Amino acid sequence: MSYPIVDTGQDQFYNDTRQITIPGESSPWYGQDAHYPGNQPSFRDNGDGTVTDRVTGLMWQQTPRLEQKYTFTEATGAVDTFSLAGYSDWRLPTIKELYSLIDFRGHTMAKIPFIDTSYFAFAYGDESAGERFIDAQYWSATQYVGLTMGGDATVFGVNFADGRIKGYPRDRGPQGSANTQFVRYVRGNSEYGQNRFVDNGDGTISDLATGLMWTKDDSQEGLNWEDALTYAEDLTAAGHDDWRLPNAKELQSLLDYTRAPDATEPSAVGPAIDPIFNISNIGTEQDPEYPFYWTGTTHLDGPEPTYAAYCSFGRATGWMEMPPNSGQRQLLNVHGAGAQRSDPKDGDPGDYPYGHGPQGDVIRIFNHVRAVRTIEFTTGAQSFPEYSGLSLEQNYPNPFNPFTSIAFSVPMQMHVRLDVHDSIGRHVATLVDWTVDAGRYITQWDASVVPAGQYYYTLNAGEYSETKSAQLIK
Numbered sequence: 001m002s003y004p005i006v007d008t009g010q011d012q013f014y015n016d017t018r019q020i021t022i023p024g025e026s027s028p029w030y031g032q033d034a035h036y037p038g039n040q041p042s043f044r045d046n047g048d049g050t051v052t053d054r055v056t057g058l059m060w061q062q063t064p065r066l067e068q069k070y071t072f073t074e075a076t077g078a079v080d081t082f083s084l085a086g087y088s089d090w091r092l093p094t095i096k097e098l099y100s101l102i103d104f105r106g107h108t109m110a111k112i113p114f115i116d117t118s119y120f121a122f123a124y125g126d127e128s129a130g131e132r133f134i135d136a137q138y139w140s141a142t143q144y145v146g147l148t149m150g151g152d153a154t155v156f157g158v159n160f161a162d163g164r165i166k167g168y169p170r171d172r173g174p175q176g177s178a179n180t181q182f183v184r185y186v187r188g189n190s191e192y193g194q195n196r197f198v199d200n201g202d203g204t205i206s207d208l209a210t211g212l213m214w215t216k217d218d219s220q221e222g223l224n225w226e227d228a229l230t231y232a233e234d235l236t237a238a239g240h241d242d243w244r245l246p247n248a249k250e251l252q253s254l255l256d257y258t259r260a261p262d263a264t265e266p267s268a269v270g271p272a273i274d275p276i277f278n279i280s281n282i283g284t285e286q287d288p289e290y291p292f293y294w295t296g297t298t299h300l301d302g303p304e305p306t307y308a309a310y311c312s313f314g315r316a317t318g319w320m321e322m323p324p325n326s327g328q329r330q331l332l333n334v335h336g337a338g339a340q341r342s343d344p345k346d347g348d349p350g351d352y353p354y355g356h357g358p359q360g361d362v363i364r365i366f367n368h369v370r371a372v373r374t375i376e377f378t379t380g381a382q383s384f385p386e387y388s389g390l391s392l393e394q395n396y397p398n399p400f401n402p403f404t405s406i407a408f409s410v411p412m413q414m415h416v417r418l419d420v421h422d423s424i425g426r427h428v429a430t431l432v433d434w435t436v437d438a439g440r441y442i443t444q445w446d447a448s449v450v451p452a453g454q455y456y457y458t459l460n461a462g463e464y465s466e467t468k469s470a471q472l473i474k
Helices: 072-081 095-099 225-234 248-252
Strands: 043-045 050-053 059-061 137-143 154-159 164-169 197-199 204-207 212-215 292-298 307-312 317-321 329-333 340-344 372-374 381-384 403-410 414-422 427-436 439-446 453-461 464-472
Touching: 072 137, 095 137, 095 154, 095 248, 225 292, 248 292, 248 307, 292 340, 403 414, 403 427, 403 453, 427 439
Parallel strands: none
Antiparallel strands: 043 050, 050 059, 137 154, 154 164, 164 340, 197 204, 204 212, 212 372, 292 307, 307 340, 317 329, 381 439, 403 439, 414 427, 414 453, 453 464
């Protein structure tokens, strides 16, 4: 898969007020994030100032300049001359690349960062310079296609101090000063974050890039967090009964940052999701608005675990005091469609007439659900029968270290074999050697035990044979 989702890391269980022991199946609170461990975070310190994510294939700058923050223009300009560990192809990460690093074992008030500090250098905001300790925001390369705060050009970023995505004014910071953030550059796997949706024609959508299947429709009603967990667990759709509430990183993979309800270009106007999906309109036909969607991930922000993360596919609004200190509140698109915030797991939205937090985040509590399931793997390869034809695809990522995925398609039931050889023809690995039905398959090669270099993989199926090359870097 070109877009494997890294697990959130959350390994504890919570109700709507406290940490609890693991709930049993069919019990209240069953189906939350920690019940479904996915691709566990796995990093390698390369010893040269870089860290490789073994799941995504991305290589990261280990220690950004924590004594200096950059404007967005400076961040995008500096990468052109940035060199580290002998590489010069660094880039500012997209919001999906940057969010792959978030770790929901973090806790805002306990000052546990939402990033693995055993691999990545991190600093909180400089309170001696007038910053808040949570001012640990990082720029992404993803600019919002609309405007926030009533007219600001906006760029999405991740705050690793409080575990959120929001849109930050690109040019104007506090008190009108230039807005500056931290920067961490990335390289490798340029396909990361690119979805490959297929409508299965049965009310489900498969994402061939992530290996996840989604319901085409949402719940069409708002639910509190406990009921959202139950809704997904009890769902049967398209012959499957293993649906669940997605974790925060799974749900964020669905966000389409090229779309927004308030996009400045008419062709980009709409909810921040691919139009292949259906989405509820909680506004009016003349003034549509779109739901927040629950995740199974508890957001450890306050003293108790009473909030869970959601993603906003419509405007992420807040009641801002405008002008400041005037006592007058104005509802604005504060964070942008595509933000990840959090809501109380239960309660009455009426108790929050002007939202919550310094920017008056609108509190809905009764949020919608889009259920997800993991597409089954068959003997190590993933099948998507809607594809046909006999072909071998280029591995991705490429170059890679040490994992890469190889896809192939067959038009009918047949025996296939996929072998890897080194540059002088020595056999290195057999990845596939079985009979498969018609379809498209993806298998992964773990090259951690072989040296860097050029390798060749060959697909043999009947009289068909095709070879492609792959570059392993270490």
